[in-house]
Amino acid sequence: IIGHLYTRVFEDEKLNPHLYPLVLGIGCYSQIALIVHSKAQKCMTLHGRAPAIATGMKLANPKMKPIIFSGDGDCLGIGGNHFIHLCRRNLDCVLFIFNNSIYGMTGGQGAPTTLYGATSTTTPYKMFERAIDGVNLALASGATYVARTTVAHPRTLMKYFRKAIYHKGTSVIEIVTPCVTYFGRKNLDNLGFDGEEGKIMDTGGKMIDWIKRNSVHINQAKFMSEKELLNRYIIGEFRFDSSKPEYSEEYKKIQDIAMKED
Secondary structure (H helix, E strand, C coil): CHHHHHHHHHHHCCCCCCCCCEEECCCCCHHHHHCCCCCCCEEECCCCCHHHHHHHHHHHCCCCCCEEEEEHHHHHHHCHHHHHHHHHHCCCEEEEEEECCCECCCCCECCCCCCCCCCCCCCCCCCCCCCCCHHHHHHHHCCCEEEEEECCCHHHHHHHHHHHHCCCCEEEEEEECCCCCCCHHHCECCCCCCCCCCCECCCHHHHHHHHHHCEEEHHHHCCCCHHHHCCCEEEEEEEECCCCCCHHHHHHHHHHHHHHHC
8 A cells, every 4th residue: 555655656746766765674564665666766774774774875965855664663663763863863854654563574573563452472461561652752853744644544645745755854654554464363453442342353454444443633632531542543743844954954064164174
């Protein structure tokens, strides 16, 4: 779904593939390189290091605007430090976090994003840790455009992507995605819904329906308690700030100072 929507925006906006390189992290989504637009220039990185590679690209050629695909484990687990400093620097790029609530490539282990009470291969009784919130982390770290949506809201995803393309600074868009193999087949669709009889989520359709039902718009969330929001996905736009300086432009100013001193 994400590969298809990326390709539609790539085509509609007539993006120059040499100026909008696609930087891929490591995860079960990495095969998306075979799905996206045929003209997209793709670079697959080490696990968790996509933001660092994108930073190098941008500083080498400030005309570029890297687009980063990163999973929740890739970005918020092993690559968490790189993610924080990408947001802090406000590098002009777009970073998508694919959040499927599990480590889907390496055996279905509990991830930083696995929901409270969920079952995984490493939490066979239940996940007792609270999940990390990628949006809150991006906001605290200084990203200047921050949003969250799901694969069940494709038009919204494309709208956010277009907005991020023309925003100068770090854009972070978290996308809630299904993992049928290791999350859906191990959990019931009443996860997060007390008192309801649950059914196993063993198809993509069932998982997408659950994601949609489990999503709460940011305006609605303002009137809900912390308990009511536990295990919910709050969707919407959380920040759009075009007033902050962009990293590569500030870096160029330092280069000019250094050159004058020579």
